[in-house]
Structures are given as structure tokens and as C-alpha cells.
Amino acid sequence: MTEPVFSVSGLEVAFRGRTGWTPVVHDMSMQIARGETLALVGESGSGKSVTSLASMRLLDPETSRIRGKVQLEGRDLLTLSEPQMRGVRGNDMAMIFQEPMTSLNPSMKIGEQIAEVLEAHQSMDRKAALTETQRLLERVRIPAARQRMGEYPHQSSGGMRQRFMIAMALACRPRLLIADEPTTALDVTIQAQILELIKVLQEEEDMAVLFITHDMGVVAEVADRTIVMYRGRAVEQGPTEALFAAPEQPYTRALLSAVPRLGSMTGSRQPARFPLVEAETGKPLPARPVEARVDDSTAPLLQVRGLTTRYATGGGFLGRGAGRVHAVEGIDFDIHPGETLALVGESGCGKSSAGRSILGLTPAQDGSVKLEGEELLGLSRRAIRPYRRKMQMIFQDPFASLDPRFRIGDAIAEPMLTHGLVSRAEAPGRVADLLEKVGLTGDMARRYPNEFSGGQRQRLCIARALGMTPSLIVADEAVSALDVSIKAQVINLMLDLQEEMGLSYLFISHDMAVVERMSHRVAVMYLGEIVEIGPRAAIFENPQHPYTRRLLSAVPVPDPARRGMRRGLDVRELKSPVRPLDYQPPKREWREVSPGHRVQVPGPEWAGEIAEQAAGIPA
Known part of the structure; x- marks a missing residue:
């Protein structure tokens, strides 16, 4: 050395x-x-x-x-x-931190923040510092660097904000x-x-x-x-x-x-x-191998047809909004009893909005959501309440999901008491049973959320969801924030519970390697639309849509032999889902690749990427 x-x-x-x-x-x-x-x-x-x-x-x-x-x-x-x-x-020496949004000043423009570093450490005047800032942004491959300098951090994606932090860290070489x-x-x-x-x-x-x-x-x-x-x-x-x-x-x-x-499940049809x-x-x-089987011959537990969710944006004449966010655009899928459907894609593609719309937490503008054949969209808060018992959600951040003032036992018991599933006398025993089911102990019910690790808190959220004896659990990035071994333990727990209780999961994630491990079927979302859906083996072993191929090619592989490989710098961002008020989505064409494996026919905007992939250019 x-x-x-x-x-x-x-x-x-x-x-x-x-x-x-x-x-x-x-x-x-x-x-x-x-x-x-x-x-x-x-x-x-x-x-x-x-x-x-x-x-x-x-x-x-x-x-x-x-x-x-x-x-x-x-x-x-x-x-x-x-x-x-x-x-x-x-x-x-310089440092890049994990969360760029907390490292950047939200009240200062990007150009001013990086120029400030150069003025403080390199004794540059403002004009020279701004000129150097533009060069730095171009060096970290920021498209339209001059324009970005005049924007605030919240106007950029997470990936672009991290590039800003790298530019700032490298400002003084x-x-x-x-x-x-x-x-x-x-x-x-x-x-x-x-x-x-x-x-x-x-x-x-x-x-x-x-x-x-x-x-x-x-x-x-x-x-x-x-x-x-x-x-x-x-x-x-x-x-x-x-x-x-x-x-x-x-x-x-x-x-x-x-x-x-990624690829460890090749040839296997069941989650593991x-x-x-x-x-x-x-x-x-x-x-143990996962032994429970999905019976596709039965009626679907959940049927989603044409689900559409849009949000109004600010601005416009008289505050009427200049456009709308097309968060979810006409998606269709089924989930059978005991099945896991993974909904995958990048941040901003509409995964979480779809999950929240299905549960009625976010109002949908159009479509149909049926649970056990009963229509849920359009029901009042009172009318949908009995169905909420059968559908539960596990969120990404377990600490934000638990009230820090409540003991864990009270937090788990509260929804069961609200829905009349247990009496106050029965609640402590039921809570202890649920804690043991998720690998904890009954005496932990007296603790507060801050006394648990991140993995334990996610187990607590699973226990609270199970208390409602649901048929369907929507897991929204439920393991993304966990350490690798804790993540594996929680996934194994979810597979155990699925096998034991016949649970169905809508597993929302951007982690393709985890999705391959635990899903039966996969739906790939891009800009609010599902672009490919099918059995897990078909999606991972025979991806058809260029966006699915892009996602899979970007997964880091734990093989040091690939360390010298160069992917080529890609500066593409996920396009904005904001559309004008008069926008009408185009009619999409689909083709069936194999039984149950359907792909949206790519439009002309994908021609360049299809050509690159055909030529073997890394994504």
C-alpha cells in the first residue's frame, strides 16, 4: 500500500x-x-x-x-x-451525508449555497464563485446547470439533490x-x-x-x-x-x-x-421453504380496474390550478387469497398513491376497487369502516407510525378496541399474543416506541395490523429503511405469517432483489401507469418493457468481480407526472407475452432506450 x-x-x-x-x-x-x-x-x-x-x-x-x-x-x-x-x-476533506434534503438550506437557491462554500474556503468573489458553481454542476452531470442554479432544493428530485451535495463536497478539490x-x-x-x-x-x-x-x-x-x-x-x-x-x-x-x-430465484415459482x-x-x-400455494381458480380477493388518482397543483388563474398530477392513471390488477403482488418503480411513479387509493386514504377520481366482490370506491367514511378491518397498511417509517406518547400495548390495542374486536379486559392478552407472533415478548407491551430498534418497531406495526385480522396488507416500502439482516428477518416473518394466516400482500417497493425473493407476481409502474405485469419469474427472467430492463440493470450485484465495470453516466430523471388541465391520456396498447405476462407497447419516446438496450449499452 x-x-x-x-x-x-x-x-x-x-x-x-x-x-x-x-x-x-x-x-x-x-x-x-x-x-x-x-x-x-x-x-x-x-x-x-x-x-x-x-x-x-x-x-x-x-x-x-x-x-x-x-x-x-x-x-x-x-x-x-x-x-x-x-x-x-x-x-x-469533505463529506456527503445520507439525506441531502436535510443538508441543503431550503430557503437558499442551489447556486448560492455552493457559491457560499467557494467564497468561504477559496476567497472568491461572488461572480467568480457563481461561474465556478456552474462548472461544478456541469461536472457532476447536472442537465441545464445554469437554470438549476436559480432553483430551490425542493424543486429537484432526490438524485439531483444528491448531485448538488457531491458538487458542494468537491468544490475545493x-x-x-x-x-x-x-x-x-x-x-x-x-x-x-x-x-x-x-x-x-x-x-x-x-x-x-x-x-x-x-x-x-x-x-x-x-x-x-x-x-x-x-x-x-x-x-x-x-x-x-x-x-x-x-x-x-x-x-x-x-x-x-x-x-x-438478483437472480437467486431463477427457476423457482414460489417465494423463499x-x-x-x-x-x-x-x-x-x-x-423452511414457503409451502403455501396460491389458488388462482378462486375469485380474487382484491380487484382493481381503471383506478385513477389525480391531484390539483397550485397556481393558475384565480387559484384554480395550472395542471394536475396524474399520480395513478387507469391501472388494473387482481390479488388472490394468499398471494403477494409486488408494485415496483421509482419514487414518483405512483406506487404509494395507488396503495393509499385502494385503502380509501386518498380519494380516487375514477375506477373500481372491489374487496371480496364488494365495491369500495365512493363509499362514505362510515360505510367503508367495516372493510378497513380487512385491509391494513404497514408504512415505511415505523417510528412515524407509532405515537411516542403511547405505550406499545396501548398502540396495538387501540384499533382493536375502536372496532369492537376485543373488550378492555381481553386486550392485554390479545396484545401479548400478537407480540409473540411477530417474534417479540409480551412484557414489551409496557415500553414506549423509542425503546425499540427500527426492526423491532416495524414488527410492532405488523403486530398492530394483524390485530385487525386482515385479509389484505398493503406494505408500502415496509423494509426499505431497515438494515440488511433486519430486512431479511422481517421479510421472513411476513412470509411466515402469510403461510400461517393466508394473508395477501400488496408489496410496494423499489428494491427489485427483495421483490424477487417474496412475490408471486410483479407489476411495474412508470408515471402512474402499469407498463408490465406478470408472474415473478416472467418479469425477472424475460423483461419486455425498456423501463423494466432499466430497473433490473441498475440493481447492485454483490460480486466484487464487477467492480471495474462501467455503466456509463445516465442523467435521466423520472419525468414529471404534472399534466395540463385539458390533458387526455393516450389509449395504450398491450400484448400478451405468455400466460399472465402482459406488457404495454412502448411509445415512440422509448425508441432511443430500446436501441441502446438492443446494442448492449449499459443503463
């Missing part, structure tokens, strides 16, 4: 609480050379982000204690004064770039764009990159070397290829076992549980 640009040795971090100091990072050491990418991996709470924040001296000195040595090009950062560190941050979960909240196609962009910029600048993530697929694509963290310690490290080929530690094997691998490994011992955990 060449002389390191960045090195950490014997790093110890502790936080002060009511009972004294609590150590959270123990004896951490690492080195990164120029042009090298080191991945720091582990689950939430393992100490990854604390290590990076301590290295940048961004922890509150009043409540944190940092010991050890952190060197950037031989200079010990822990010995510098705060004014000296302000000169290092931005100039010599740092020697070290720390990327802290920069793609976790992004759709799979946007994630692929950001990963490719970081690779290209690293090569151009010969930067050292510390890449923090819990996604082993991403690690395989970007990292030269990898350090695995568990409970504040580095438990294994080495070249990425060697670590993937022969992991030595039980926790590393557990992480790799929980990674959903994840074959997990116990983190402490490395022993495989039993994973």
Missing part, C-alpha cells in the same frame, strides 16, 4: 449520558491511500457514522470524548483548534471524500447513477474515498478494501474480493447471507425465505 492520505489509529469515542460515559467506538484503526476506496460496513448502531463524524471533528465536544490519532496527510486532526479544523473541512450512506434513500436507478458518478470523479481527482454503507451489493461495486464493524469494533478487514469469497467472522457471514441477490446466519456464532438458522 502506498503512503496513506488518511489514517486512523486507536480511535476511541464515548458519549456522556446521565450515568456517565458510554463507549461507542473501540480501538478503531484504518488507512486509505490516494485513489483508493475503503468501505466501512455494518448495521445501524455499529459505529460507522460516529467514526466518520469523530474524524471530521463534528461531534459536540460537550457530550463526546475522542481519543486516539486521526491524520490527514500526516497532520493530526485531533490536535487542531476549531478555527484550524474549519479550514480543513471543505478544503482538504478535497484529498479525502467521506460518503456516509449517500445512496441508501435513493431509488435503484438513481443509486446506480450516483455510484458511477463518484467512481468517475474519484478517478479524475485521484481522491481517497471512505464509503460508509450497510449495503453489501454497493460495497462489492465500489470498494477496493472493506472493514466490517460490529458493536463499535472492526471485526474483519481486507481486500473486498477476499472478504466476499471467504469471510472469516460470523458477523461478516451473517451480513453476506442476508443480502438479496432468506437463509440467514446467526451473527454471534455463524451457524445457519433454519429457513
Whole structure:
């Protein structure tokens, strides 16, 4: 290894609480050379982000204690004064955070925010800073960079906002770039764009990159070397290829076992549980095959026909609106008892709006939604209430779904009491049964939401939904925010419950590898419309629509042999679903590829992408 640009040795971090100091990072050491990418991996709470924040001296000195040595090009950062560190941050080392919307000032235009960095660190005047800002935005492949400079953060997609953050981080050409979960909240196609962009910029600048993530697929694509963290310690490290080929530690094997691998279900018609490994011992955990079968000969549990949901936009003459958001546009599908239909696509495609419209949480303008043959659209709040018991929803953010003032037992019991399913005397016993069903214990009912981990809180939301004895559960990105092993555990739980209780799922997700693992059929959405639908094997093994192919080609594969592969930079964004008030959607043509596998005939706007895919150009 060449002389390191960045090195950490014997790093110890502790936080002060009511009972004294609590150590959270123990004896951490690492080195990164120029042009090298080191991945720091582990689950939430393992100490990854604390290590990076301590290295940048961004922890509150009043409540944190940092010991050890952190060197950037031989200079010990822990010995510098705060004014000296302000000169290092931005100039010599920079950081990209996970959530760009919380890192950007919503009241400042994009151009002003990036120019401010150049004025502060490079002593540029405003005119020169704005000129350089435009060059930086063009460098991170922002289309119409000059126009974007005059926009506010909320006017851009998540992928574009993350590009703004990368431009800001690279403004002063740092020697070290720390990327802290920069793609976790992004759709799979946007994630692929950001990963490719970081690779290209690293090569151009010969930067050292510390890449923090819990996604082993991403690690395989970007990292030269990898350090695995568990409970504040580095438990294994080495070249990425060697670590993937022969992991030595039980926790590393557990992480790799929980990674959903696209293509692992080839040839299988039924969903399958994840074959997990116990983190402490490395022993495989039993994973029974899913034995329940879907009976397509029975009447569908849920029938959706021509469902259309549109939202008015602001502005226009006398505030009447300048257009409408065509969130859901004439979609059709069925779900049979015991079946999982996955609804996939990028953010803004209409997946969540479709799920909320089916449950009556968002009013639909047109179409039909029938549950067990009974029409739901158009019913009053009182009339739809009995059907709500049979349809429940699990949301992406379990913490936002639970009232922090309620004990868990009360939160789970409340809907059952409201619908008269149990008496107050029966509620505690029923709550304890539900907690045990989702892998928790009955005595946890007295705790508050903040006393649980993210994975446990999602189990609590599942328990609350099961309390209503539903036939259908709409899971809206229910595992997207979870760590890889917790995600696998929750999916296995959902498959167990489906087999035991005959549940049907509408599984809304953008994670194609997870969808392949647990779905019977898949519907692909683009700009409010379903463009392809069919059995899972047909969609994944024989995708027909160019958008389906784009989604599948962007999935990171946990294979380090692909690390040198270049996808080519793609700057496409999902088009806006806003349409003029007089817009009439075109009549779509469909063709049947095989029994149950139908695809929308692509319009002329897809001609270029179809040609690229036919020529083998990476998406």
C-alpha cells in the first residue's frame, strides 16, 4: 500500500449520558491511500457514522470524548483548534451525508449555497464563485446547470439533490471524500447513477474515498478494501474480493447471507425465505421453504380496474390550478387469497398513491376497487369502516407510525378496541399474543416506541395490523429503511405469517432483489401507469418493457468481480407526472407475452432506450 492520505489509529469515542460515559467506538484503526476506496460496513448502531463524524471533528465536544490519532496527510486532526479544523473541512476533506434534503438550506437557491462554500474556503468573489458553481454542476452531470442554479432544493428530485451535495463536497478539490450512506434513500436507478458518478470523479481527482454503507451489493461495486464493524469494533478487514469469497467472522457471514441477490430465484415459482446466519456464532438458522400455494381458480380477493388518482397543483388563474398530477392513471390488477403482488418503480411513479387509493386514504377520481366482490370506491367514511378491518397498511417509517406518547400495548390495542374486536379486559392478552407472533415478548407491551430498534418497531406495526385480522396488507416500502439482516428477518416473518394466516400482500417497493425473493407476481409502474405485469419469474427472467430492463440493470450485484465495470453516466430523471388541465391520456396498447405476462407497447419516446438496450449499452 502506498503512503496513506488518511489514517486512523486507536480511535476511541464515548458519549456522556446521565450515568456517565458510554463507549461507542473501540480501538478503531484504518488507512486509505490516494485513489483508493475503503468501505466501512455494518448495521445501524455499529459505529460507522460516529467514526466518520469523530474524524471530521463534528461531534459536540460537550457530550463526546475522542481519543486516539486521526491524520490527514500526516497532520493530526485531533490536535487542531476549531478555527484550524474549519479550514480543513471543505478544503482538504469533505463529506456527503445520507439525506441531502436535510443538508441543503431550503430557503437558499442551489447556486448560492455552493457559491457560499467557494467564497468561504477559496476567497472568491461572488461572480467568480457563481461561474465556478456552474462548472461544478456541469461536472457532476447536472442537465441545464445554469437554470438549476436559480432553483430551490425542493424543486429537484432526490438524485439531483444528491448531485448538488457531491458538487458542494468537491468544490475545493478535497484529498479525502467521506460518503456516509449517500445512496441508501435513493431509488435503484438513481443509486446506480450516483455510484458511477463518484467512481468517475474519484478517478479524475485521484481522491481517497471512505464509503460508509450497510449495503453489501454497493460495497462489492465500489470498494477496493472493506472493514466490517460490529458493536463499535472492526471485526474483519481486507481486500473486498477476499472478504466476499471467504469471510472469516460470523458477523461478516451473517451480513453476506442476508443480502438479496438478483437472480437467486431463477427457476423457482414460489417465494423463499432468506437463509440467514446467526451473527454471534455463524451457524445457519433454519429457513423452511414457503409451502403455501396460491389458488388462482378462486375469485380474487382484491380487484382493481381503471383506478385513477389525480391531484390539483397550485397556481393558475384565480387559484384554480395550472395542471394536475396524474399520480395513478387507469391501472388494473387482481390479488388472490394468499398471494403477494409486488408494485415496483421509482419514487414518483405512483406506487404509494395507488396503495393509499385502494385503502380509501386518498380519494380516487375514477375506477373500481372491489374487496371480496364488494365495491369500495365512493363509499362514505362510515360505510367503508367495516372493510378497513380487512385491509391494513404497514408504512415505511415505523417510528412515524407509532405515537411516542403511547405505550406499545396501548398502540396495538387501540384499533382493536375502536372496532369492537376485543373488550378492555381481553386486550392485554390479545396484545401479548400478537407480540409473540411477530417474534417479540409480551412484557414489551409496557415500553414506549423509542425503546425499540427500527426492526423491532416495524414488527410492532405488523403486530398492530394483524390485530385487525386482515385479509389484505398493503406494505408500502415496509423494509426499505431497515438494515440488511433486519430486512431479511422481517421479510421472513411476513412470509411466515402469510403461510400461517393466508394473508395477501400488496408489496410496494423499489428494491427489485427483495421483490424477487417474496412475490408471486410483479407489476411495474412508470408515471402512474402499469407498463408490465406478470408472474415473478416472467418479469425477472424475460423483461419486455425498456423501463423494466432499466430497473433490473441498475440493481447492485454483490460480486466484487464487477467492480471495474462501467455503466456509463445516465442523467435521466423520472419525468414529471404534472399534466395540463385539458390533458387526455393516450389509449395504450398491450400484448400478451405468455400466460399472465402482459406488457404495454412502448411509445415512440422509448425508441432511443430500446436501441441502446438492443446494442448492449449499459443503463
